[in-house]
Amino acid sequence: MTATVSTVSGTATPGPTASDTATPLHPDAHWWRQAAVYQIYPRSFSDANGDGMGDLPGVTARMDYLSDLGIDAIWLSPFYPSALADGGYDVDDYRNVDPRLGSLDDFDAMAAAAHAAGIRIIVDVVPNHSSDRHEWFKAALASAPGSPERARYHFLEGLPDGLGDDGGLPPSDWPSHFGGGAWTRVVEAAGPRAGQLGQWYLHLFAREQPDFNWDHPEVREDFHTTLRFWADRGVDGFRIDVAHGLAKDMSLPLRSKPALEILVDDGSDPLFDRDDVHEIFAGWRSVLNEYDPPKAAVAEAWVPFTERRLKYARPTELGQAFNFDLLQAPFAAAEFRSIAEKCLTEAAASGASSTWVFSNHDVVRHASRYAFPDGSTQKDLEAWLLADGASPTLDLARGLRRARAATLFMLGLPGSAYLYQGEELGLFEVADLPVDSLQDPTWFRTGNTVKGRDGCRVPLPWSSFEPYFGFGGTPWLPQPAWFGPLAAAAQDGAAGSTLEMYRAALALRRELQSEESLEWLASPAAEVVHYRRPNGWQVITNFGAAPAQLPSGVDLAKLVLSSGGTDTPAVGAGTEAVAGTIEGETTLWLAP
Known part of the structure; x- marks a missing residue:
């Protein structure tokens, strides 16, 4: 019998078996184009057996929570057998489950529960390198x-x-x-x-991650086998790790490349974004198209040249590629609008839909990034982590306010939205993890000068009052005391909470999404960005710190959602309706 959880409190109750509940999703070859995808870092999501490590039964047990959140798909970071030299991205066996996280039967039960809830599954594939235990x-x-x-x-x-x-x-x-x-x-x-x-x-990553030779036919065919293995188990799509790194120029003598940046836009870099990588993914598309509907895929391709990145998103290859433009942008009106315009134009040209993302398992959580003084850089973030978050002092209230506003701006855009577990709770980066708990290989390989990514991977808080905040056993990374008020159960049903804002936005988003286009509308201030979708939905964001006049003609009687403050109801009119203005660092949604 599979246990399910009907609330966020963490109390498991008996539920039907996967075979009883599994029903096929409505076949849709284009489901991914405007999907809301929730990234699960399995070790940190939910621990069903109490060993302190999140697992696949933990995901199954929280399926009601995921369904209530309103997402269309989950993306599972690696759950394969691994020594965890790089958080699971060092894979021992691509066609199995790490026994600490469950079994293939547990995966099947999770997939059945997800599909019964109308949620599709994307799994991470790590093709650039294996583990040294492969x-x-x-x-x-x-x-x-x-x-x-x-x-x-x-x-x-x-x-x-x-x-x-x-x-x-x-x-x-x-x-x-x-x-x-x-x-x-x-x-x-x-x-x-x-x-x-x-x-x-x-090994372009840790020494425990030797790079595959993708010129070798056995490597290519083995990954085709892996794609079929998971597709046959019901997986709906694949996220491709380091997609731009597979093809390499290994002709002797090797060319010098003392830095990892890509400096050329002609495919001649010896390590990244080479033209021959597209032959590899054309082969993958042939495999993915063996299924009806075809399986989806999205490339993680850190390519600075847009026309190069879009090649990965062609329908003859993976079909979609992450753009990290908003993730890397400051919270500012001109940047957000320019990026949205550019990415939508590019997506239309490639035949793909755009992707939007603010946080994932590799970056400082965006509620913390937005709390930094304006003009801060990646070096500032690294120094802050090294100082255990003590300097500079962050304006966390502002960071969360901006994060909520940015989220509603993004969820209104056409394209797919990728959300990282815990952002719906308004979680911040855990910057002061004890040194002896750190596990990111960056910490060790830089001589303890760069902390790395552990702070965004701390296990989630489900309950304010249960041991380990309802996660399960003693977490593999320690949770801070301030997690308590942000726990899922504490926010469940609480008007104005970040969790309820996400739930409301994702529910409304299903009505909002129609054609993959928008119209930019005039606004009375440079800090205010206003757009309208073809079906009449409007999104207004004030990126400035001070209240601003609403655009002319805006009917606040149609206001259905405000990012507001944490003391502002998530649904319905807040102080904006009274004042006839839009508060600083706030986004409004207006129905047709």
Whole structure:
């Protein structure tokens, strides 16, 4: 019997089995175009067995919460067997479930429960690298240089170090994303150099994450098998990690690339966004199109050149690609409007729909980012984390107010919205985690100078008064005391709470979304952005700190939702209706 949870309090009650409740979703080849997708970082979502690590039964147990939230799909970050050297993005086995997170039967039960609730499932695929515990990499280490086993990865001889070792230096100056170099030398287990230092292998991330050689036909075919494996289990779509990194120019001598930025727009970078990566994804699209309706996919492609990024979103490839423009933008009217205009135009040109995102498992939560002094940079965020959040002092009330306003601005736009677990609770970054609890490889590979991403991955609070805020067992990352008032149960039904604002917005969004276009309307102040959807819905955001005059002709009798303050009702008119103005850092939704 599968346990379900009918409230957010964390009390599990018996429910029907997956086989009893599973009903197929209405087939829709275009469901993803305007979907609201909720990212679940499984280890931190909900712990059903009390071991302190979130799991797949925990996701199943919270399906009522997800349904009540009003999302269209969940995106599961990796749940595969892993040593957790990089939070699960070091995959041991692409076609199994980490036993600490459940089993394949648990996955099937979760998928059935999600589909019964009308929620589709997207799973993370990590194709750039495996873990060093993957059976292929273990076979490569056990084999001699030049063996077929090593050909699936990038093993090369080193360069002379000038001290008598002809292979004592790494093959290139390429850095790792997590700090340090991108090459690790092995002690040979076979061949004439057995027992001695030998070749180097490439890892653009942690040393526990060796990069696959995507020129190898076995690598390509094995990932086709993986896509079919999960598609056959009912998965509706795939999020592709580091999609721009698979194809590499490994011709000798290796070209110098001392930084990881992409500086060229012609596909000639040795490591990223090479033209031949699109042949790989054309093959993936062929696999995804074997299903009716075809499976969806979205690329994580950190490509600074728009025309290059859009290639991943073509219907002949993955179909959609993340744009992180709003995530990287300051909370400012000109930037938000310009980005929205640009991204919608680009999406239309590619045949895809746009994607909108403010937070995910890799970045400081946006309620905290918006609390920084204006003009702050990524370096400022890193320094703040290193100072345990002590300096500068953040204006958290302003950060949450801006986050709520930004969310309503974004949810009104055409395209798909990607939400990160906990943002619907208004969670901030946990900046003061004890040093001995940190697990992000960035912390270790930078000599304890960059804290990394643990602060956005702290397990969620479900109840204010239960042990560990209702998460389950002792969490794998400690939760701060200030989580209590933000717990899901504390916000459930509370007028003006961030949770209720998200619920209201996502419910209304289903009415709002129609054609994938909008009309920009005039406003009386530069800080105010006003747009209207084809069906008549209007969205007005005041990005300024002070109240501003509403645009002329706005009928506040049609106001149905305000981001307001936490003391302002989420549905209905607030102080804006009385004053005839829109409060600072606030978004309004008006029905037709």
